[in-house]
Amino acid sequence: MLLRQGCKEEEEEEEEEEAAAKSQHGSPPFTPPGRRLRRGEPLFPGCIDMLSIEGQFTFTADQPQLHCATFFIGDPQELITIDFDFINIDCQAGDFLKVFDGWILKGEKFPSSLDHPLPTSERYIDFCEDGHIRNTIRSSQNVAMIFFRIHEPGNGFTLTVRKKPNLFPCNVISQTPAGRFTMLIPHQHRNCSFSIIYPVMIKISDLMLGHLNGLHLKLLRYPQAQMKIGCDNTVLRMVSSGKHINRVTFEYHQLEQHELETRKENSLEEFCLSSI
Secondary structure, eight states, rough: OOEEOOOOOOOOHHHHHHHHHHHTTOOOOOOOOOSSSOOTTOOSSSSSSESOOEEEEEOSSOOOEHHHEEEEOOOOOOEEEEEEEEEEEEGGTTOOOESSEEEEEEEEESOOTTTTOOGGGGGGHHHHHHSSOOEEEEEEESSSEEEEEEETOEEEEEEEOOOOOOOOOSEOOOOEEEEEEEEEEESSOOEEEEEEEOOEEEEEEEEEEEETTEEEEEEESSOOOEEEEEEEEEEEEEEOSSEEEEEEEEEEEEOOOHHHHHHOOOOOGOOOOOOO
16 A cells, blocks of 8 residues: 655646646635536536536536636545537637546646556547547546637537446545545455545554455554645555455545644655646
8 A cells, every 4th residue: 555645647748638727726626516507507607617516517608718627526436427418619620628537637647547447548538539429428436527628609518417326436536625435445456546635634544455374464453543744635545466355444634734834753745746
């Protein structure tokens, strides 16, 4: 099991995606919208937003919108499905509409290429490149996003967002500033991760990796092990060979400002990388 803080992937980002991610002025808000939008109701007042609710949503440009993105998030035990009900954009004029299986924040992909089951190229679906978007797009984890550019006022699209249960969640992005989660990999050769996109305190209460002579081998013999990580993002990753059932249970909460200013012996602040 690994903890990773604020690292950057050495991968090229497409210009449109980088611009959309940077134009957020930080991470999207983690407060769900306070109401359920009705069928045909406008999607959002701006061009960058986050949705954590199901429903049908419409975006119509009232002026040229050149660097737009929408982030979708569900609970850890949910997958996101997106259906495009109507698309009216002009690809020949430079418009585009893309779906990404995951999130891109500050130039970094979540989940990372190390953890995601698909190669990076297969995580994108491009309406203008393919000429169409299949009926239902399903994410591999509890987050997904779309990028779009629309030049002509009045053009836009309508989509429907639904959530489906995921019995064995893997590669989760936290939706809340505090919580408790158990990551379980049952005899599968894969990486699983839990991403927290803010400074955090993590307490690991239970860890079981592999077996020893037919018995479970508990590598943590103490009730808790905790760590303060003052980085912009933290990833708890579990790597499984597929030979055993591996499990880790942990609690976390967002660090307050006074906690960030107080350095402790086990702090990892000095290991955080500056933005590139």
